[in-house]
Amino acid sequence: MTPSSRRGLFRDLAAAAAKAAIGDEKPKPPPPRAPLLSDAELERYSRQLVLPEWTEMAQLALRDASVLVIGAGALGSPVALYLAGAGVGRLGIADDDAVELSNLHRQLLHFTPDLGVPKVESAVAKLRFLNPEIVVEPYQVRVDASNAPGLIEGQDVVIDCSDSFETRYAVNAACCAAGIDLIEGGVVGWNGLVMTILPGRTACYRCAFPSKPEDARSCAEAGVVGPAAGVIGSLQALEALKFLTGAQAPLLDAFLSVDLATYETLTVHVRRRPDCPDCAG
Numbered sequence: 001m002t003p004s005s006r007r008g009l010f011r012d013l014a015a016a017a018a019k020a021a022i023g024d025e026k027p028k029p030p031p032p033r034a035p036l037l038s039d040a041e042l043e044r045y046s047r048q049l050v051l052p053e054w055t056e057m058a059q060l061a062l063r064d065a066s067v068l069v070i071g072a073g074a075l076g077s078p079v080a081l082y083l084a085g086a087g088v089g090r091l092g093i094a095d096d097d098a099v100e101l102s103n104l105h106r107q108l109l110h111f112t113p114d115l116g117v118p119k120v121e122s123a124v125a126k127l128r129f130l131n132p133e134i135v136v137e138p139y140q141v142r143v144d145a146s147n148a149p150g151l152i153e154g155q156d157v158v159i160d161c162s163d164s165f166e167t168r169y170a171v172n173a174a175c176c177a178a179g180i181d182l183i184e185g186g187v188v189g190w191n192g193l194v195m196t197i198l199p200g201r202t203a204c205y206r207c208a209f210p211s212k213p214e215d216a217r218s219c220a221e222a223g224v225v226g227p228a229a230g231v232i233g234s235l236q237a238l239e240a241l242k243f244l245t246g247a248q249a250p251l252l253d254a255f256l257s258v259d260l261a262t263y264e265t266l267t268v269h270v271r272r273r274p275d276c277p278d279c280a281g
C-alpha cells in the first residue's frame, strides 16, 4: 500500500467512526489521536510499512525507542546502519577506539578518510547522513563494569557488539540488574552467534556461557571475514526490529550459531540457571 492510499484508508476509517458516533444519544469525546507519521516518514519507511505485520503503530514504537549499540566496529556498523535506517528514534553509539586501516575491510561505517578519527564521531556522522529524522548520540567510552549501569539506564534495548568477553559479561550483568533487554552477538573467523535476552524471563548470556572459553581468540589473533561479521550484525539488528515492533517473535532461551563457511546454522536451546550470578534471584 502506498503512503497516499494508507492516508486515504485512515481518512475512511475516521469518517466511518464519525458516522457511527452520530447515532449515540450522548456522543462520547473522541479518543486521543495517536501521533501519526509525517509524509516524509511514510515515504522513508514505506517498504517496511507495506508489510502487513509492520503497522503504523509498530513504526511509531520504533520512533519512540531508545537503543544503545556498544561497539562501532564490525558488528556495530550493520546494527547501527539498519536501526538508523529503520527509524529507531534514539540511537546511542558507545566506543572508545579510533578508526584504523585494519578495520576497513569489515567496519562499514568507516572509510579511509576517517583514519585516526574516533569511531563514534565517524559513525555518528554517517548515521546522521543516513537518517536526519532520528537522534544519534555518541559515547566515547570503553564500556566496563563500572560505567555499564549508567550507560544503559533508560534504554529500551542494548545491543552488545563489543569484541571482548569482559565487556560482554559486564553488559550482561548490568542489563540483568536493570531489567533491560539485551541482544548479544559475536563473530570470529567464519563463525558467529546471536542471542536475545529478556532479563528475568529468559536465559541470559552467562546462563549460556558461565565462563570465558579457554580457547577464545580475538579477531586480531584468529582473523575475521568481513561479510561474516555483516551477517551476524544484521541478525542482531533483525532481532532488535522484531522485538521493538512486535512484527515477529525474537529467538529466546536459545542462541543461534552460524557457520558462514558451510552455511550450517544451529539453534542451541539454553535454560536459565538457578545459580546464575547475573540473572538469578
Ligand SMILES: [Zn+2]
Binding pocket: 203, 204, 205, 206, 207, 208, 272, 273, 276, 277, 278, 279, 280
Ligand atoms: Zn543468567
